[in-house]
Amino acid sequence: MEVRGNTTELLEQKIASLKFHQRLLMKMVKKEGNEFFTLVIEEKLSEMEVQDFYKLCETLSKEYKEQKADKFVFFFPLFKKFIEELNPKLDAKETIIACLKQKLYPELMEVLEKNL
Known part of the structure; x- marks a missing residue:
């Protein structure tokens, strides 16, 4: 049981480290031309949520x-349809501009x- 606890703790530390590195990379990356990403x-957003966004845009x-x-x-x-079907994690105005x-x-x- 102790090994399992250590494994979980190690995974949590690795995830925290990856999140931190991701934030640093985001600050380093050129944002111009990649605003939506x-x-x-x-x-x-998950890959599936992004795919759903693309499907919505294709339909519209x-x-x-x-x-x-x-x-x-x-x-x-x-x-109106865009607003209604847009992922709730996204703001319509910010998304359109991006x-x-x-x-x-x-x-x-x-x-x-x-229409904004």
Whole structure:
């Protein structure tokens, strides 16, 4: 039983060390052009949560293109859907700005930004 406790303690120390090193690396990394990725790390999103974000953006981008082709000029429903389905760890305004700076889904993000 004592060995198991030591193993758990060792793992916790290693995890704490990795978290500390990650914070240091984040300070060292050039943030320009990586604003969304920085946000992902700062908000501790999992890979699955990021994939869900990409799926949301793909869906909304497709809807935007369809609506644009149909001569829609009012895209607030897309913004509302974005807000409703956005991971609660992310702030909509901060996320939109980060995506624009990183050039992720630029056409969609420009439309969403107009609704901020």
